[in-house]
Amino acid sequence: xxxxxxxxxxxxxxxxxxxxxxxxxxxxxxxxxxxxxxxxxxxxxxxxxxxxxxxxxxxxxxxxxxxxxxxxxxxxxxxxxxxxxxxxxxxxxxxxxxxxxxxxxxxxxxxxxxxxxxxxxxxxxxxxxxxxxxxxxxxxxxxxxxxxxxx
Amino acid sequence: xxxxxxxxxxxxxxxxxxxxxxxxxxxxxxxxxxxxxxxxxxxxxxxxxxxxxxxxxxxxxxxxxxxxxxxxxxxxxxxxxxxxxxxxxxxxxxxxxxxxxxxxxxxxxxxxxxxxxxxxxxxxxxxxxxxxxxxxxxxxxxxxxxxxxxxxxxxxxx
Numbered sequence: 494x495x496x497x498x499x500x501x502x503x504x505x506x507x508x509x510x511x512x513x514x515x516x517x518x519x520x521x522x523x524x525x526x527x528x529x530x531x532x533x534x535x536x537x538x539x540x541x542x543x544x545x546x547x548x549x550x551x552x553x554x555x556x557x558x559x560x561x562x563x564x565x566x567x568x569x570x571x572x573x574x575x576x577x578x579x580x581x582x583x584x585x586x587x588x589x590x591x592x593x594x595x596x597x598x599x600x601x602x603x604x605x606x607x608x609x610x611x612x613x614x615x616x617x618x619x620x621x622x623x624x625x626x627x628x629x630x631x632x633x634x635x636x637x638x639x640x641x642x643x644x
Numbered sequence: 645x646x647x648x649x650x651x652x653x654x655x656x657x658x659x660x661x662x663x664x665x666x667x668x669x670x671x672x673x674x675x676x677x678x679x680x681x682x683x684x685x686x687x688x689x690x691x692x693x694x695x696x697x698x699x700x701x702x703x704x705x706x707x708x709x710x711x712x713x714x715x716x717x718x719x720x721x722x723x724x725x726x727x728x729x730x731x732x733x734x735x736x737x738x739x740x741x742x743x744x745x746x747x748x749x750x751x752x753x754x755x756x757x758x759x760x761x762x763x764x765x766x767x768x769x770x771x772x773x774x775x776x777x778x779x780x781x782x783x784x785x786x787x788x789x790x791x792x793x794x795x796x797x798x799x800x801x802x
Binding site for chain 2: 513521523524525526529530533534536537538540541542544545546548552554583586587590591595
């Protein structure tokens with residue numbers, strides 16, 4: 494009879510220990526900053542990049558270069574690149590100094606038809622992502638510029 | 645005292661000994677759990693403080709771009725930035741209330757690399773550092789062109 498009482502006490506102590514370990518000891522701090530940072534980065538990077546003036550392309554903005562890229566491709570920049578290649582090389586340069594430096598995985602796309610993107614940088618996010626999509630009006634339709642920040 | 649009573653006293657002492665050992669082990673365990681929780685709460689509060697300071701800097705009127713009295717979001721005026729540097733140095737106490745211990749700087753990445761240090765206040769006993777990078781547009785009101793920059797906010801805590 495006494496042994497049974499002891500066994501019950503031991504079982505209760507074990508259950509209490511498991512409960513404490515599960516809910517208190519293994520509790521990890523909530524990462525409030527991560528959500529803020531990735532959503533700010535996705536939105537601000539794209540927003541800022543599209544406003545940026547191209548130094549070798551008559552100070553046209555990236556938005557104007559993408560518009561030309563999706564339409565006539567008549568703009569040739571001072572370094573000999575057309576609007577698509579210039580916008581792509583500038584985006585690579587900017588992302589190298591920011592997202593790559595901060596070890597962030599991303600996918601950048603500029604397209605009118607998503608199956609045939611005009612510009613593609615980075616790799617597809619396989620799991621969670623923060624996404625920002627900017628529509629840009631062009632004469633025939635609408636083109637889109639999209640940045641996905643993985644994780 | 646007979647032998648049976650002595651055995652019973654011995655049993656009682658042994659049971660009390662085990663009981664107090666269990667109490668001590670429980671108290672040590674409880675103290676460690678509480679200490680861990682305080683550390684977690686400290687970490688969470690540092691993160692929230694860092695996010696709050698980052699938002700304060702992003703909407704600082706001293707550096708924000710405006711056109712015809714309309715504020716341009718996510719944009720820093722480079723001319724305002726230059727005068728804000730000296731303004732913050734001259735009014736350290738006022739800006740300490742806003743940014744506490746930290747380091748705020750702006751770096752232009754495109755078209756050329758330029759760096760501005762906006763605010764710096766350190767203390768030797770602060771070991772933890774949280775860095776928040778926010779891409780911002782850097783507007784030059786003379787040329788009316790935007791560059792690509794990064795606002796770096798470092799917050800220090802114990």
